[in-house]
Amino acid sequence: MMDINNWEYDEQKTRPGDPLIADKYHFTQIKTIWALGFSEVKTVHDCFVRRTPFGSYLLVNGIERVIKHLHNFRFTAEDIEAISLMDPLSLTPKYDGYLDYLANLRFKGDVWAIPEGNLAFPKEPILRVEGNWAETWMVESAILKAVDDASLIATYASRVKEAAGRVPSFDFGLRRSKGDGANVSSARAAYVGGLDATSNGRAASNLKIPWVGTTSHEGIAGLTALLGSEVDAFVAMMTHNEGNDVLIADTFSTMSGTENIKRAAKIVGRPVKGVRTDSGDTIGYAFKMRESDPNKEGFEGIMPTGDYTFELIHEAIKRGAPVTGFAVGGKMVAPSNPTTAGSVYKLVAMNIDEEMVPVIKISDDEIKTLLPDRKNTWRKVDGGQIIGDVIASDNEGKPDGEYEPVLVQVMRGGNTRRSKILIEPRDLQDIQAFARENIAMLPTKYRRIENPVPYPVRISDNLKDLQRKIISEIKAKQAQIDEIVIIQ
Numbered sequence: 292m293m294d295i296n297n298w299e300y301d302e303q304k305t306r307p308g309d310p311l312i313a314d315k316y317h318f319t320q321i322k323t324i325w326a327l328g329f330s331e332v333k334t335v336h337d338c339f340v341r342r343t344p345f346g347s348y349l350l351v352n353g354i355e356r357v358i359k360h361l362h363n364f365r366f367t368a369e370d371i372e373a374i375s376l377m378d379p380l381s382l383t384p385k386y387d388g389y390l391d392y393l394a395n396l397r398f399k400g401d402v403w404a405i406p407e408g409n410l411a412f413p414k415e416p417i418l419r420v421e422g423n424w425a426e427t428w429m430v431e432s433a434i435l436k437a438v439d440d441a442s443l444i445a446t447y448a449s450r451v452k453e454a455a456g457r458v459p460s461f462d463f464g465l466r467r468s469k470g471d472g473a474n475v476s477s478a479r480a481a482y483v484g485g486l487d488a489t490s491n492g493r494a495a496s497n498l499k500i501p502w503v504g505t506t507s508h509e510g511i512a513g514l515t516a517l518l519g520s521e522v523d524a525f526v527a528m529m530t531h532n533e534g535n536d537v538l539i540a541d542t543f544s545t546m547s548g549t550e551n552i553k554r555a556a557k558i559v560g561r562p563v564k565g566v567r568t569d570s571g572d573t574i575g576y577a578f579k580m581r582e583s584d585p586n587k588e589g590f591e592g593i594m595p596t597g598d599y600t601f602e603l604i605h606e607a608i609k610r611g612a613p614v615t616g617f618a619v620g621g622k623m624v625a626p627s628n629p630t631t632a633g634s635v636y637k638l639v640a641m642n643i644d645e646e647m648v649p650v651i652k653i654s655d656d657e658i659k660t661l662l663p664d665r666k667n668t669w670r671k672v673d674g675g676q677i678i679g680d681v682i683a684s685d686n687e688g689k690p691d692g693e694y695e696p697v698l699v700q701v702m703r704g705g706n707t708r709r710s711k712i713l714i715e716p717r718d719l720q721d722i723q724a725f726a727r728e729n730i731a732m733l734p735t736k737y738r739r740i741e742n743p744v745p746y747p748v749r750i751s752d753n754l755k756d757l758q759r760k761i762i763s764e765i766k767a768k769q770a771q772i773d774e775i776v777i778i779q
Contacts, residue, residue, distance in 0.1 A: 308363025353441030448484025467621030553589030
């Protein structure tokens with residue numbers, strides 16, 4: 292193993308299908324269920340959210356990452372060595388065969404998912420994962436990590452797009468995104484959510500997303516110091532960035548900077564593509580900037596930046612601000628309320644005595660009490676609009692009316708070394724277009740920025756009855772326990 296105190300060592304070292312994208316409790320559980328002979332018990336898990344983060348819906352993203360992880364899931368010799376070092380108990384005679392079991396473990400289960408770019412609502416399965424207990428359990432953290440942040444950012448970006456309307460909106464979130472590295476996944480999610488381009492060079496290169504950017508405060512300050520004036524700095528930037536010269540006006544003073552940009556435009560002989568303002572009342576400055584250059588002789592467009600939220604963008608549009616582009620960053624890639632989508636992954640059924648039995652988690656916090664059983668979601672479409680969903684047990688079938696299934700089977704298990712992928716990867720532009728179509732199908736009252744109405748999701752009567760029945764049975768059994776059976 293490589294010395295971790297080497298400057299060439301990457302502590303983020305990972306790969307598609309890396310089984311160590313897991314918490315210690317995954318290994319605590321898998322060793323226990325393997326020792327008890329339960330690792331091959333068939334189970335069903337659901338991934339879902341209890342609440343939607345920025346309105347009435349969650350824009351699903353990260354599913355292709357999940358599929359890639361499950362498809363490539365395997366323990367390498369290096370992984371097995373790492374586990375033996377971190378958990379010396381696994382090397383004792385009591386657990387002979389355990390590490391070999393892990394070495395041969397592959398994901399061979401069945402997976403249903405809401406396709407990327409479609410909408411999910413509270414309690415609806417975003418993913419339904421079926422297979423043996425070991426394989427379905429070990430992938431929990433990787434699934435949540437793939438889906439949660441990607442769906443959160445995609446949903447936020449879709450709210451930005453809703454607020455901005457026809458005004459282009461750009462992802463400037465790289466430097467505020469969580470974790471280190473290029474965080475391509477954040478830029479990808481923002482693009483799926485509807486943003487038009489990214490400033491992230493690695494994401495633009497890897498994903499073929501349009502690449503945008505502006506000039507920096509540092510560039511203008513440094514060139515002003517070296518060349519003698521802010522006008523000279525602007526002329527230099529225009530000269531060497533023709534067609535991409537969006538100049539920042541507020542390095543020293545927003546309105547004097549605007550005047551200097553106009554002077555530079557006269558010297559160069561063409562208007563600047565755009566001006567950016569990043570401090571103070573940026574919307575107020577946008578009005579003043581346009582008033583100072585109504586014929587666009589100095590600059591064509593105006594782009595405010597600086598911790599923009601979709602609510603602020605909505606306010607700017609309501610005020611009729613003369614803005615030709617919005618940049619969003621930290622508030623999108625690292626939002627404060629909520630900080631996550633809150634996705635969870637829960638066991639809802641397992642095979643006991645050759646029968647699939649619904650499983651439930653009960654909580655004093657009602658929202659955390661599970662809907663048990665293998666489930667489907669059905670969506671009613673009327674006149675090109677979606678008007679309500681039904682969550683039902685799988686054995687109930689399609690509800691009466693114009694309902695369509697939301698979940699699609701994306702992987703099918705079997706006796707081979709791993710599951711077969713049933714869908715083809717899609718171009719990112721196609722996923723973005725699909726997302727826009729689905730959001731457009733949501734009636735305005737559910738997607739408006741101010742006071743959106745909660746989207747109606749009904750739980751079938753049979754599923755509600757099943758939940759009540761299981762809760763009643765569990766509470767009755769807990770009250771009657773008079774003997775503890777210890778399994779060794």
